[in-house]
Amino acid sequence: MKTNGTRRIVTFMLALVLVFTTVCVGTTEVEAAEKFTTIIAPTQTEQATAGTEVKTPFSLTKSYGFVAQIVTEAPVDMTITVYDSVGNKAQWADNPYQVSSSSTSWEYEEGLYYFVDPVPNVDAGDYYYGITFSQSTKYLLYMYQYNGGAKISNANAVVTKGYTKKLSVTGAKVKAWKSKDSKIAKVDKNGKVTGVKAGKTTVYAVTEDGENLTCKVTVKENKFSSVKLSSSDVDYNKCVMEVYKASFDKSGNLVMTARIVNNTTDYITALKDVNIVVKDASGKTIGTYKTSRYNVTVSSYSTKDVKFTLKKSSLKKKKFDLRNATITRKGGAYYYR
Template sequence: MKANITKRLACTLLALAVMITTVFVHVESAQAAERYTYAYKSTDNETAYAGTEVKTPFTLTNNQGIGILIVATAPVDMKITVYNSNGVAMDWADNPFYASASTDWHYDSGVGEYVFTAVLKAMNPGDYYFGITFSENTNYLLYIIQNNESAKINQSKAIITKGFTKKLSVTGAKVKSWKSSNKKIAKVDKKGKVTGVKAGKTTIYATTADGKKLTCKVTVKENKYSVTKPSLSDAGQMGCFVEAYKASYDKSGNLVINAIIINNSANRIVRLKDVKFVVKDANGKVVGTYKASKYNVSVSSYSTKSVKFTLKKSLLKKKKIDLRNATIVRKGGSYYYR
């Protein structure tokens, strides 16, 4: 038996790759056939003695699932155990696994040898040992293959509010390091948590264990609430209303709400009564309510006027929220005319 037998095992390896991808990735088989690589490959005949375990080290660069292929001149009973990098058996219900000479091998006529195949539980990227204990002295070839599905980052573009965070993650590979091209705009920790530092743009890089670089273009925006400012035409005939269109924190931590009063009537507004603005965070939870039982103001007929309402820091349930993703809704209110 020679190591170049892998050329004649191409179909078997291909089928195993398809099996791995089908089980763990759920993509089309035609695609799967091109997406495997060796985590370990025998370069020559290997010899094992009856009852003596052989531990073979191998390294996984992704968590997309692995397959095992063993070639021998005759079927043989085996005990298969997978160990972590410290030599401790993985805590699986079927580890070790016992393979039967009579039921778990098949003869490959194209190869002229007996072949054992198995798909193992998906594991995280890292170093492992594959242990085999044969019941008889055996010459064999061992192939450990892994699905080579490309590593992917969960977002290629992201917008973050200054002072707030967003979690980036990578699937299909182990991340070796995270880096920001401009830490003055946004910084990233070793777990992929990105924090907005200052308004601007930067790029976050995730470098995988096999050296591949994945990127996410990050834009950091100021922590301000902003919606389209209403105009007189939005009020309709003989309509009046007041709406918030901007909000930000002042230096003392108070929430300053910019609102516009629309007066599309023939009368002058002289007072607002029982005006209420409810502030909700991105999760829809109320974090503060501005209330004014009486607010004197002068708004001429068929005109608008911008005003400010200050919600004191002491009245906020949360001292700082992501205003860019918040909502500010007016509740109730009436108008006095003259």
């Protein structure tokens, strides 16, 4: 009898995760498969005698539970009993567990029958898995350890230098938070990550179970950056201006650089009624740059960069996360020649 039990178990993974956890929204087969570790993967068929219990030892390193998969050539009545390390029956409901050959839990594929026995919430330790078949049976027994539902809120995170991002873990208690390089990003005992300087590092959440959950952290400078306009972005006979980068100077003033694209036959001599609004990540207005006239010359069918400076004194917040801000031009027109 030949079978690929490891491949077959993946078919059951999504359903099994639901047995062990209450939430499984958007889980893929690959993600589900990663929640299990193979304990036993037999290479040849075993022969069991009718009425004689066969005991297979296994060990759990985590206290989340396990899954047993029994493969036979035909459905068969059987009794399943789990024992502790000294041979006593494990104290939980349905132990022993009776399985009928007519049970709808038997699955058929490629000439073989599969019975899957999920057992959640079992303490780490050494055990025996006992099976008593009602008739002599050739079988294979696969066993998988459930790795738990521990999940970190972000597998990847981008943090602005000088600012923070809160990480959390569900499905397990966190014993400690650690940063691989605290010169790039540091993390406190509550999972709050602070960007120290531009670069990349990894933050670890160490669970009480000893599992290391990781978040790859990228720290970026506190600068605003957007797409720089090009002539191909602007329709014929139109003129457009947008801010594409901004940063604070040494005095705390906000310096914004905008690109003007003139796709007209006219020669621009000045900007009229310039109104640029800066908002923070929450959508709150931090500052507004206004001027009735800004002298600049832009030839027909050409581009030019211009700078606007918002004084520190005119900013409602002297310090804010500029990388996640929005900078928008409102209205305005152009003087032509």
